[in-house]
Every structure is written in structure tokens, then in C-alpha cells.
Amino acid sequence: MPSGLLHNYRDSGETDLNYDQWQDATAGEVSESDCLSPIDAKFNAMSPMNFSTTSDSALSPIDASSTIYDYGIDDDDDHPDYLVRRNSSISVVSQARSLQPDLAMIAPCPVGSPTLEFVLPVFSEFSDRPNRRALVDHFCNVLSHLIVFREESGNPFQQLVLPLSHRSAPIMNAIYALASAHMEYRGIGTTEKSLYFHNRAIQGLARLIEQDGNVDKIELLAAIMLLVYYEVLVQRGRSSIVDGHLKGALTIMSSSQEESSPASLFLERAFRFYDVITALSLGSAPLSTAPAAGCLIPFPPMDAPVTSPLSNVDTLLGMATTLWPIMHRLSNLLSLxxxxxxxxxxxxxxxxxxxxxxxxxxxxxxxxxLTQWEPCLPPNVVAEDGVLRCSRGGEIPERLQLQSILHNALAYRHSAFVYLYRTIYGYSARREVVQKHAHAALVSCVETVTHRGPMGALLWPLFVAACEAVSAEDRTLAQAAFVGIDQRQGMTNIGQAWKIIQEVWKRLDAISDDSPEVKDTDMWRKVSAEMGVNIVFG
Known part of the structure; x- marks a missing residue:
């Protein structure tokens, strides 16, 4: 990497601060808006180096020896099915959830830690504090399964990201922050707040950046990626932080001369996904160049069998791998x-x-x-009216999961049409072609939820289609899909997106069909601004 590149990425031209001059901050002095990114040091005219990195207790409202995690299971007897997760070193069995998101939680399972040796108590190699081991458990047993499409041979966050935390405090703290934030949204008490861990992760990332060329680029990318997931999850209204993280990560990827590894390829795919989603969410141009048509191939988990029925499914993009170059170009149109x-x-x-x-x-x-695009289905599988069937007869392995993944991709295609016609062409919300694709997208979103497959990437197509829902039928579909993904995913951005949708519907109902306002393609952006939020729909 060229000398000084990370220096520029770190401070955007601001003067370096001496670590000896860093001042301790107390919990009472820190607000959520003070959690800055070293990538965007001009944000709020503060540098992340103002936070202390010398004291474990700085910003922490904790008693390190105690824990108040409440792990409760109260699942609906109507859904007794289990989600069985497997990887090369551990087996995690988690019961499917059907209760409200503020109470939803999967109990920690007595599984081996993802290292070569079995250590008791579980995850004790990560921390001697019970509450932090519980956060690692939540990351492994809950979160890591909510943000991927495919893990028949293991979860890539466990296989490729978690092992890096053994030698990297920023990655470890980012994992703690992400898990803690997810639990906080679900109403589960924590002794150490996600904001505390986020502060420490940012401080550690700043230190890594200070090392300039003497730092493992994979460690940097993994820490930044987890912080992107954190910012998208908590949605504190300062989405410029996500943009800053992405700029830094893409700079590192474009300048790195290191040989590709499974971890680097996985992280690059994750960053490029969020680059496009962020551009579509904020109306900005994507930071990366569009991939050439046909150049993206599905990224599988490590050791995935070649003959797997999920062989055409990407870990992060599902069946939308071949759609993604089109989505990338679509995300650039509003800026153009x-x-x-x-x-x-x-x-x-x-x-x-x-x-x-x-x-x-x-x-x-x-x-x-978009008109010509079709999802790439597994061998001997055909889709008839959105229903998968085996061309040779018999059962399709992993049929329900594949059905859900298929509809996720179809939802993206139909919502891409909605975005093109409404946001780019400026068609009226009630124009037939807009309503046709909005309805189809909402049907696919409900099918994705109904088949209980992966829902981690569903918010953008659901939100785009729901914004244009004018009929009672379509609004019922939208509500059902929102309830489903909120119960399954349990993340702040989903709840905030639903609030925006409800306000958009209220305003649509208050105007007539021939009113100029019905052509307002930025209504949801205006509502979002009035609410003081700027959501990345990832």
C-alpha cells in the first residue's frame, strides 16, 4: 500500500493528535453522536482520538463481574420448527422465533467455541467476563445467521471474521458492540452498553490506522465491516458515518497488493453490497466501479460441497448475484x-x-x-409462477430455503423497476406500471417471509415497494412482510423504516389522484428528514 494512504484515509487532512494527550471521557459526557469514525474525522468537528484508550472503565457503566442478561424462550407453539446451523467445528441449534421483537431472543446453546480446542466455559478464550462471553455467543448463535443466505458448511462470519478477533481488539470490540446493540433493541438488559464497545472499537481502529503500512489490511477491513453493520443496525441518524467507513474500506481494497484470500473476498463482497445499498438509500453515487456483467460468481462458505443444492446461491447476495451489476448501475442513475x-x-x-x-x-x-434478467436456478430446477419445481420430478433439497431466496431476488428485480420508474423517470405513484411492480415486489417479500428463509437483505426492496402501496391489499402485504422481518431480524432500521412508510401512506391518502404531489418521488426522503433519520436499507 502506498505510504501515507491510510494517513489520508484517517484524518481527511486534520492535524494528528498525540495519544498522550487523549483525555478520558466519562459515561455522562458521551452521547451517541460522539461516536465518530476515524474515516470521517471532520464529522461534528471532532476527532475519534479524543476518546481514551488507556482505561477499561472509560465510558463503561459496568460492574465487570456481573451480568444481567435475560435469556428467555417463549416461542409460539404453532411454530415448533428448529433452525439447525452447522459449520466445520461447531453445531448450533437455535429455536425459531415468533414473538415480538422487543422480547425475542434465542437462548445460548452449550456449543464448542470456534477454535481448535474445546474450552470451558464456552467462549472463555475470548473473555473471562461472563457478559462478554454471552455477547460472543449471541454473535455466533443469532446474529451471524441473520445476515447470510448460505451456510451449509459453516457461517463465514464465524469461519473468517471471528478468528481474527483473537489478535485484534478493534474486531473483538466491534463484535461486542454489534451483538450488544442487537440485544438492546430486543429489550434484553446488558451490563455493558453497545455504545461503550463502539467507542473502544473506533479507538482501536484509529490506532490501527496510525500504524499506516504496518497493519494487516484484512484486520482493518474486518473491523470496518463490523462497524458498518453496527451503524446500519442502530441507525442513529448520522449515516454519513457509513459512507465514511465505505470510502476507507474501498480505498484499502483498491490499493492493496496482497494476494486474495477467502476472508478478503468475503469482505470485499460485503463492502460492495453496502456500497450499492447505501447509494440507493441516500441518493448518492456508489463509490466503487460497476462489476462487469457475468464477472460475479456466487461466493460459497468455506468447504461448501460442489454438488450442494445451494451452489448457485451467494453467501451475501443470494440468487441476485447476476442482478448485482444491474443494481450497481441503477444506483448511479439518481446522481447522474x-x-x-x-x-x-x-x-x-x-x-x-x-x-x-x-x-x-x-x-x-x-x-x-431488468426485463431480461432471470435468477440462476440450481440444476434440474425450474420456476413456474415463482414456485420451484424439479424438472425430473421428486423433491427439491432445501426447497423452502431456496424458495425464500428466489423470492428475495425477485423482490429486488421488481423493486428495481419501481425505483427506476418512480425515482428516475418520475412517474406518478398511481401509474399502472409502478403499481404492477410494487405489488409483485410485495408478494415476493411476503413469500420470502412465509418460507422462513434468509431475510437479511430484504429491507430495501420491501421499503421501495411499500412506499408506493396505495391499495388495501398491498398495504396488508407490506405490513405482513414488515412484521415478519422485524420479528426475525430485530433491528432498529426495520422499525424506523416502518414508521416512515406509515407516514408516507398518510400523506398519499390526503392528496387526490390529480394532485401534483402524487408525482413527488422524494416524499419518503422528506418524511425521513422531518423525523431526523437517514436510513441505510441494508
Missing amino acids: KNDMDRAARDNETSKSAVLRMEFETTSRAIETA
């Missing part, structure tokens, strides 16, 4: 449209004409690509 409109307003005739030609050519190509 804004540039074109700006040039027209400024009477830059030549520039406006060039941008308009590029915009029209690109948007039509994307529309054609």
Missing part, C-alpha cells in the same frame, strides 16, 4: 440525473446535452437488462 438537471438549470447547454444522452442511454439499457 441530478447532474443533468443541475447543468440544465445553470444553462450549460453542451454539458446538459451530453449528460442527457448518457442518462437516457443508461436508463433504457438498465430497463432492458
Whole structure:
């Protein structure tokens, strides 16, 4: 990596601070908006190095020897099925949840830690504190399963990310922060708050960045990726932090000369997913270049069998791997449209004409690509009206999971049409082609939830389609899907997205079909701004 690159990535030109001058911060002095990113040090005119890294008790409202975790199971008897998770070193059995998200929780299971040796108590090699071992347990037994599509031979967060925490305090603290934040949203008491662990992870990341070229790039990327997941989960309204993290990570990836490894490939796929989702969520241009059509292949878990029925499923993109180059180009259209409109307003005739030609050519190509796109199904499997069938007769292995993953990908395709027609072309919300694809997307979202498969990437297509729901039928579908993913995922951004949707519906109902406001493609953005949130729909 070129010398000084991480220095620039760290402070955006601000003066370095001496670690000896760092001041301890107390819990009472820290607010959520003070949790900064070393990637975006100008945020709120503060540097992350203002936080102490010398005291374990700084910012911590804890008694380190105690724990108040409440692990309760109160599952609905109507859903007695179990989710069995397997990887090469541990078996985790978690009961499916059907209770409300503020109470939902899976009990920790007495499983071996993901290391070569079995250590008791469980996860004691990570910490001697029971509450922190419980956080590792929650990360392994709950969170890691909620954010992937495929893990028949193991979960990549356990296989590729968790082992890095043994030598990396920032990664370990980011894991603690992510797990703790997820539990806090579900109403489960914790002795150490997620904000405390987030502060320590940011401090550790700043120290890594200070090392410039003498740092393991995979360690940096893993720490940043976990912090991206944390920011998206907690949604504190400062989504510029996510953008800053992504900029830093993509800079590292583009400049790294190291040979690719399973961990680096997995992290790169995760960053590129969030780059596109962030651009679609915030209306900004993606930071990375679009992958060429056909260049993305499904990323499997380690040691996944070649003949697996999930062989065409990507760990993070599901069956949307071949759709992702189209989604990337779609995410760039709003920025291009804004540039074109700006040039027209400024009477830059030549520039406006060039941008308009590029915009029209690109948007039509994307529309054609979406029309022609089909998910890549497993061998001997066909889809008829969204239902998977074996072309040779008989049962399809992993049919319910595959059915859910298929509908997840179809939801992306239909919501991409909605986004194109509404946000890019500016069609009315009640135009037939908008309602057609919004309805199809909502049906696919409900099918994804009904088949109880992976739901980690469902929020963007659900939100986009729900924004345009005008009929009672479609709003019922949207509500059912939101309830399903909120119960399953239990994350703040889902609840906030639902609040925005309800306000959008209220405003849509208050205007007539011929009102100019019905063509307002930014209504949900205005509602979001009024609520003081800026959600990344990942």
C-alpha cells in the first residue's frame, strides 16, 4: 500500500493528535453522536482520538463481574420448527422465533467455541467476563445467521471474521458492540452498553490506522465491516458515518497488493453490497466501479460441497448475484440525473446535452437488462409462477430455503423497476406500471417471509415497494412482510423504516389522484428528514 494512504484515509487532512494527550471521557459526557469514525474525522468537528484508550472503565457503566442478561424462550407453539446451523467445528441449534421483537431472543446453546480446542466455559478464550462471553455467543448463535443466505458448511462470519478477533481488539470490540446493540433493541438488559464497545472499537481502529503500512489490511477491513453493520443496525441518524467507513474500506481494497484470500473476498463482497445499498438509500453515487456483467460468481462458505443444492446461491447476495451489476448501475442513475438537471438549470447547454444522452442511454439499457434478467436456478430446477419445481420430478433439497431466496431476488428485480420508474423517470405513484411492480415486489417479500428463509437483505426492496402501496391489499402485504422481518431480524432500521412508510401512506391518502404531489418521488426522503433519520436499507 502506498505510504501515507491510510494517513489520508484517517484524518481527511486534520492535524494528528498525540495519544498522550487523549483525555478520558466519562459515561455522562458521551452521547451517541460522539461516536465518530476515524474515516470521517471532520464529522461534528471532532476527532475519534479524543476518546481514551488507556482505561477499561472509560465510558463503561459496568460492574465487570456481573451480568444481567435475560435469556428467555417463549416461542409460539404453532411454530415448533428448529433452525439447525452447522459449520466445520461447531453445531448450533437455535429455536425459531415468533414473538415480538422487543422480547425475542434465542437462548445460548452449550456449543464448542470456534477454535481448535474445546474450552470451558464456552467462549472463555475470548473473555473471562461472563457478559462478554454471552455477547460472543449471541454473535455466533443469532446474529451471524441473520445476515447470510448460505451456510451449509459453516457461517463465514464465524469461519473468517471471528478468528481474527483473537489478535485484534478493534474486531473483538466491534463484535461486542454489534451483538450488544442487537440485544438492546430486543429489550434484553446488558451490563455493558453497545455504545461503550463502539467507542473502544473506533479507538482501536484509529490506532490501527496510525500504524499506516504496518497493519494487516484484512484486520482493518474486518473491523470496518463490523462497524458498518453496527451503524446500519442502530441507525442513529448520522449515516454519513457509513459512507465514511465505505470510502476507507474501498480505498484499502483498491490499493492493496496482497494476494486474495477467502476472508478478503468475503469482505470485499460485503463492502460492495453496502456500497450499492447505501447509494440507493441516500441518493448518492456508489463509490466503487460497476462489476462487469457475468464477472460475479456466487461466493460459497468455506468447504461448501460442489454438488450442494445451494451452489448457485451467494453467501451475501443470494440468487441476485447476476442482478448485482444491474443494481450497481441503477444506483448511479439518481446522481447522474441530478447532474443533468443541475447543468440544465445553470444553462450549460453542451454539458446538459451530453449528460442527457448518457442518462437516457443508461436508463433504457438498465430497463432492458431488468426485463431480461432471470435468477440462476440450481440444476434440474425450474420456476413456474415463482414456485420451484424439479424438472425430473421428486423433491427439491432445501426447497423452502431456496424458495425464500428466489423470492428475495425477485423482490429486488421488481423493486428495481419501481425505483427506476418512480425515482428516475418520475412517474406518478398511481401509474399502472409502478403499481404492477410494487405489488409483485410485495408478494415476493411476503413469500420470502412465509418460507422462513434468509431475510437479511430484504429491507430495501420491501421499503421501495411499500412506499408506493396505495391499495388495501398491498398495504396488508407490506405490513405482513414488515412484521415478519422485524420479528426475525430485530433491528432498529426495520422499525424506523416502518414508521416512515406509515407516514408516507398518510400523506398519499390526503392528496387526490390529480394532485401534483402524487408525482413527488422524494416524499419518503422528506418524511425521513422531518423525523431526523437517514436510513441505510441494508
